[in-house]
Amino acid sequence: MTNIDFENKSFCFTGGLAELKRTQAEREVRARNGFSQKVINKELDYLVLGSIPSVGWKHGDYGNKIVKAKELIGRKSKLKIVSEKDFMEGLENIAPIDGGEIDEKLVIIRYKALFENGNLDIDGLEEYLELVHETSNSHVSASVEEPFIYQDLYNEFSEEEIDNLLFFQCRIVKHLNLEANSQEFVDTIAKGFESIKGLDGNLTWLEKKEGTASFAKLLLDIPLRTKL
Structure with missing residues (x-):
């Protein structure tokens, strides 16, 4: 598992998310003082891959975002490729600002x-x-x-x-x-x-x-x- 930090970190999403709509996922990032972006570049911290993959993924035939991310990682970029499961676990572990408590x-x-x-x-x-x-x-x-x-x-x-x-x-x-x-x-x-x-x-x-x-x-x- 990759430990995910949200504070001032940038996120990009690709593939189909199984648990949240993409707008929801982006909102959860903002609620934890992170932000989202649409492009893959050296400033990106996390590329989140949805659990509903494209057909070619299981054969290593990835889309442009993943290919670009792998190239940047190969150049020792700070970028990390993380699964939707790890992203959701990050939401569990790090509470949003004003997340609120319940009596349980x-x-x-x-x-x-x-x-x-x-x-x-x-x-x-x-x-x-x-x-x-x-x-x-x-x-x-x-x-x-x-x-x-x-x-x-x-x-x-x-x-x-x-x-x-x-x-x-x-x-x-x-x-x-x-x-x-x-x-x-x-x-x-x-x-x-x-x-x-x-x-x-x-x-x-x-x-x-x-x-x-x-x-x-x-x-x-x-x-x-x-x-x-």
């Missing part, structure tokens, strides 16, 4: 796993994600993607052989009372993932209170995704 906390769980195509119980995983949403009133956003882009552009899985592998990612967000034990909820989710045949990944989580009002409102615009 958000528990944000992220789970990532590589798996061999055909070996994962997809139906069981989808059923579990739907169960999490329904029984815990949590917001769930999950996806399965080919890992090539993550290896080629984001330097993930740099030492791994990814042929015939797929990449599962999931974010679960739940509102809890301030006094509630977050670890109990996290452990329950972890055990659920452990029960899925063919799934063995990495779980991380955090509690969030600062800026919770803003992020809770943002979640209302993000589609629920439990189907893979």
Whole structure:
């Protein structure tokens, strides 16, 4: 993961965003004292790639923005190419100015796993994600993607052989009372993932209170995704 800073940083977006409209993403950047631009140049800090890629991306056939960004990076530019997932995690970690607080906390769980195509119980995983949403009133956003882009552009899985592998990612967000034990909820989710045949990944989580009002409102615009 790339740690993203927003203060006085410039952002450009390319590809289709799966979770936010581009105007929303640009507004969230401004709310954190950053700004957006339309062109790729040496002044740019971050090029954010949407999770809905163009057809050629999985074969390394990138568009002009990505090609230009890779050239600048090759010249030791400050520019970083980041995924939509990393951008969204940046929004979680850094509260907007006047983000507001609510009388509860958000528990944000992220789970990532590589798996061999055909070996994962997809139906069981989808059923579990739907169960999490329904029984815990949590917001769930999950996806399965080919890992090539993550290896080629984001330097993930740099030492791994990814042929015939797929990449599962999931974010679960739940509102809890301030006094509630977050670890109990996290452990329950972890055990659920452990029960899925063919799934063995990495779980991380955090509690969030600062800026919770803003992020809770943002979640209302993000589609629920439990189907893979």
